[in-house]
Amino acid sequence: MSGVRSTCPYCGVGCGVTVNATEQGRQVRGDPEHPSNFGRLCSKGAALAETLIDDGRLLAPLVDGRPAGWDEALDRVADGFARAIAEHGPDSVAFYVSGQCLTEDYYVANKLMKGFIGSGNIDTNSRLCMASSVAGHVRAFGGDVVPGSYEDLEEADLVVLVGSNLAWCHPVLFQRLADARAARGTKVVVVDPRRTASCEIADLHLALAPGSDVALFQGLLVHLAEAGHVASDWVAAHARGLEAALIAAARDAGEIAEVARLTGLAPDEIADFYRLVARTERTVTVYSQGVNQSSAGTDKVNAIINCHLATARIGRPGMGPFSVTGQPNAMGGREVGGLANQLAAHMGFDDPAALDRVRRFWDAPRLATRPGLKAIELFEAVADGRIKALWIMATNPAASLPRADRVRAALARCPFVVVSDCWPTDTTRFAHVTLPAAGWGEKDGTVTNSERRISRQRPFRPAPGEARPDWWMLAEVGRRLGWERAFSYAGPAAIFREHAALSGFENHGTRGFDIGGLAALADEAYDALTPTTWPVPAQGRAGGRLFAEGGFFTADGKARLQPVRFRPPQAGPNEDFPFLLNTGRIRDQWHTMTRTGLVARLMSHIDEPRLTLHPDDAARLNLGPGDLVRVTTADGETVLRAEPSEAQRPGDLFAAMHWTDDFAAGGPIDRLVGGATDPISGQPELKATAAALRPLPTQWRGLLLRREARALPGDMYWARVPVERGQAYHLAGWDALPDGADLEAFAATLLAAPAAAERLEAVDRRGGTYRYAVLVEGRLDAWLLLSRAGGAAVPAPATLAGLLGEYVADGGRLGVLAGTVRSESPAGRIVCSCYSVGLDTLCRAIEAEGLASIADIGLALKAGTNCGSCIPELKGLLRAAEAAA
Numbered sequence: 001m002s003g004v005r006s007t008c009p010y011c012g013v014g015c016g017v018t019v020n021a022t023e024q025g026r027q028v029r030g031d032p033e034h035p036s037n038f039g040r041l042c043s044k045g046a047a048l049a050e051t052l053i054d055d056g057r058l059l060a061p062l063v064d065g066r067p068a069g070w071d072e073a074l075d076r077v078a079d080g081f082a083r084a085i086a087e088h089g090p091d092s093v094a095f096y097v098s099g100q101c102l103t104e105d106y107y108v109a110n111k112l113m114k115g116f117i118g119s120g121n122i123d124t125n126s127r128l129c130m131a132s133s134v135a136g137h138v139r140a141f142g143g144d145v146v147p148g149s150y151e152d153l154e155e156a157d158l159v160v161l162v163g164s165n166l167a168w169c170h171p172v173l174f175q176r177l178a179d180a181r182a183a184r185g186t187k188v189v190v191v192d193p194r195r196t197a198s199c200e201i202a203d204l205h206l207a208l209a210p211g212s213d214v215a216l217f218q219g220l221l222v223h224l225a226e227a228g229h230v231a232s233d234w235v236a237a238h239a240r241g242l243e244a245a246l247i248a249a250a251r252d253a254g255e256i257a258e259v260a261r262l263t264g265l266a267p268d269e270i271a272d273f274y275r276l277v278a279r280t281e282r283t284v285t286v287y288s289q290g291v292n293q294s295s296a297g298t299d300k301v302n303a304i305i306n307c308h309l310a311t312a313r314i315g316r317p318g319m320g321p322f323s324v325t326g327q328p329n330a331m332g333g334r335e336v337g338g339l340a341n342q343l344a345a346h347m348g349f350d351d352p353a354a355l356d357r358v359r360r361f362w363d364a365p366r367l368a369t370r371p372g373l374k375a376i377e378l379f380e381a382v383a384d385g386r387i388k389a390l391w392i393m394a395t396n397p398a399a400s401l402p403r404a405d406r407v408r409a410a411l412a413r414c415p416f417v418v419v420s421d422c423w424p425t426d427t428t429r430f431a432h433v434t435l436p437a438a439g440w441g442e443k444d445g446t447v448t449n450s451e452r453r454i455s456r457q458r459p460f461r462p463a464p465g466e467a468r469p470d471w472w473m474l475a476e477v478g479r480r481l482g483w484e485r486a487f488s489y490a491g492p493a494a495i496f497r498e499h500a501a502l503s504g505f506e507n508h509g510t511r512g513f514d515i516g517g518l519a520a521l522a523d524e525a526y527d528a529l530t531p532t533t534w535p536v537p538a539q540g541r542a543g544g545r546l547f548a549e550g551g552f553f554t555a556d557g558k559a560r561l562q563p564v565r566f567r568p569p570q571a572g573p574n575e576d577f578p579f580l581l582n583t584g585r586i587r588d589q590w591h592t593m594t595r596t597g598l599v600a601r602l603m604s605h606i607d608e609p610r611l612t613l614h615p616d617d618a619a620r621l622n623l624g625p626g627d628l629v630r631v632t633t634a635d636g637e638t639v640l641r642a643e644p645s646e647a648q649r650p651g652d653l654f655a656a657m658h659w660t661d662d663f664a665a666g667g668p669i670d671r672l673v674g675g676a677t678d679p680i681s682g683q684p685e686l687k688a689t690a691a692a693l694r695p696l697p698t699q700w701r702g703l704l705l706r707r708e709a710r711a712l713p714g715d716m717y718w719a720r721v722p723v724e725r726g727q728a729y730h731l732a733g734w735d736a737l738p739d740g741a742d743l744e745a746f747a748a749t750l751l752a753a754p755a756a757a758e759r760l761e762a763v764d765r766r767g768g769t770y771r772y773a774v775l776v777e778g779r780l781d782a783w784l785l786l787s788r789a790g791g792a793a794v795p796a797p798a799t800l801a802g803l804l805g806e807y808v809a810d811g812g813r814l815g816v817l818a819g820t821v822r823s824e825s826p827a828g829r830i831v832c833s834c835y836s837v838g839l840d841t842l843c844r845a846i847e848a849e850g851l852a853s854i855a856d857i858g859l860a861l862k863a864g865t866n867c868g869s870c871i872p873e874l875k876g877l878l879r880a881a882e883a884a885a
């Protein structure tokens with residue numbers, strides 16, 4: 001295999017890739033030998049090469065907004081932190097890091113903050129992702145351990161997906177499951193308030209009320225016990241707490257009728273689910289953000305784990321509870337102690353022996369002795385002035401944290417903010433010092449995926465400008481603060497060796513995370529490290545499944561079932577806010593779109609932020625598809641396009657988490673999400689915020705195409721879509737379009753034509769349609785359509801975007817202005833991102849060519865033949881065509 005082997009930087013599946021340089025540029029392919037993906041990639045992974053763009057990157061350090069050298073910038077960082085510590089103590093400073101950091105970055109950050117600065121105040125955006133799973137694992141297993149591997153999904157007879165849209169959020173894992181189902185008839189149950197793409201392979205979809213998972217699994221535990229499925233001998237030998245867990249479960253959910261009342265499910269479907277689980281020993285329960293991002297997230301995790309422990313369905317082939325993480329290195333962060341309530345290497349603050357051990361290992365006399373502030377608390381402390389110096393790495397909390405406006409206000413008030421990142425973001429705007437970070441393809445280190453597999457991220461291109469890795473910046477600051485010896489690393493291999501040595505230090509099998517067997521890796525062996533599943537102790541059994549024969553990481557080696565109780569979301573619907581807003585991911589985007597938003601074909605699957613709601617709710621509010629609706633919560637408001645869909649339960653809403661101020665007038669949806677958190681894990685409730693809706697009569701719609709991105713007025717709806725040769729903006733307004741000179745001025749603002757440009761216009765006042773084009777040296781620079789209600793239809797961006805930059809001959813001007821000269825045959829919204837196959841193309845081919853299967857579509861159009869992420873949508877189209885026929 002030629003090329004550089006690395007790992008995809010997006011989700012927690014952790015797919016291996018190979019990167020080759022070709023005449024056309026770099027080519028990123030799935031690594032056929034990587035055991036997590038065996039060559040597959042999803043649409044995001046397959047587009048990685050297109051994100052390797054230096055344009056717009058942060059290329060040099062900035063101090064107070066002006067370019068500076070590294071020495072000046074790092075001196076300023078060290079000085080800012082040293083002053084705050086000297087004047088206000090170590091707890092007046094904090095780091096907020098990211099699941100995008102490599103383990104080596106994470107390790108140095110944790111060591112600097114907890115070991116040498118002497119505060120627990122380092123938390124990570126993984127708090128938003130899987131902190132509840134961590135807390136649930138620790139309560140049940142005595143350590144943060146995922147017991148199984150991806151193979152278990154292929155060897156199971158039943159896979160239950162709880163709060164997990166695997167098809168869109170972990171697509172390669174979904175493809176592995178779909179293939180296994182096709183080969184061996186695996187039953188699949190989806191437990192999710194929404195009918196998601198994952199339901200395409202589901203035998204049963206339980207559309208339960210948001211936040212009611214605990215009741216469903218309490219009822220399951222009761223049913224398993226009553227039906228005689230408790231593995232009494234195994235439980236007696238390897239677990240405690242069954243009786244208390246059963247008593248608690250019976251109180252809330254002892255009868256199916258009660259489960260039905262709490263979950264909103266029909267008694268029959270609950271009974272079907274319980275019978276299916278009871279009779280299927282090989283059951284894997286996969287859970288993700290729908291479980292974790294909840295004010296009862298930890299209890300949900302333990303309610304699921306309780307059922308597996310009671311039946312001894314854990315650690316054996318095809319069975320076990322399985323948390324899948326959202327981020328590429330959420331697990332690596334957990335290994336080093338990147339969460340504020342962890343110490344290091346699966347050791348906690350609650351164990352004096354662990355504190356002593358870590359102090360001795362690091363030779364760190366100022367070691368923090370108590371947990372620091374979790375993400376939401378941390379930004380509250382920034383807001384109320386307790387945090388005087390904050391370093392944010394590889395994450396964008398100004399867009400992605402709940403109550404984003406409050407976070408922005410807190411950052412604006414913070415005396416000293418450092419941000420290290422690859423691109424300018426909503427957060428870099430608040431930085432006193434901005435540090436240009438090396439990105440994917442430039443960084444060198446390791447990540448750990450959801451199945452405990454450590455893989456290398458290897459560099460294959462030089463970092464642009466002066467960008468440097470985060471570990472290097474941290475070590476430089478550590479040395480400037482006076483800890484020369486502790487932070488003199490020769491490179492990532494040296495950091496990894498130290499991290500591995502700490503994991504094995506005085507471990508003796510007491511801690512799950514032990515890679516002491518890798519502590520002596522030479523630099524060459526680190527470079528060549530193949531994907532490796534922990535534990536890898538210096539002596540003893542490595543890798544594999546855990547817990548089939550007990551061996552939990554508690555004092556007595558026994559697991560703990562938890563007596564969890566049901567409680568609904570903290571901020572349920574009420575008179576003022578009668579809906580419940582759920583937020584989450586879409587198929588082709590990643591986080592706040594700093595990378596995936598660069599790729600036109602990824603943007604064209606879903607190219608506007610939408611609010612999905614049940615058709616009955618939409619009808620009641622007189623909202624049709626694409627109509628504007630104002631969404632208001634106790635913390636903020638935004639305007640989105642309505643998308644009525646049977647996939648939603650009545651009363652529930654869904655909006656994607658990806659859009660920011662850079663991409664849409666409404667900015668991040670996290671403006672609207674409240675501050676409720678799980679009391680144990682501190683994870684925010686991102687999936688259940690009470691909301692109100694107000695339809696906004698759409699007075700006009702429009703489309704703007706421009707070569708360059710630029711800010712648009714805020715008192716209207718706009719959403720930016722990168723297209724092949726520039727930018728498209730969907731436009732709409734709830735206030736009437738101005739008239740006369742005001743309209744001309746408005747159009748001029750949108751077009752922003754250079755002085756030497758030639759402007760064409762076609763105005764149909766009676767019809768309410770206004771068309772403009774700007775030519776620079778005869779080439780199309782901008783195009784604008786504004787259409788009052790009842791005016792001309794607004795075309796899709798892709799039909800015209802290819803004309804941007806094209807020379808327009810005199811005879812062609814009218815056609816370009818009218819939009820009748822098209823750059824493409826109308827393919828419609830992109831469904832298959834890998835081969836850019838659009839909805840209209842698919843519908844035409846299905847009808848005209850009689851395509852009746854996924855294989856037919858693949859042969860005719862190639863759609864669905866690469867990553868497979870679009871297959872659920874293709875199946876939906878085939879079903880719709882069949883129904884229509």
Ligand code: SF4
Binds near residue numbers: 008010013014040173
């Ligand atoms: Fe990357 Fe997709 Fe694999 Fe996730 S499933 S690691 S996003 S290629």
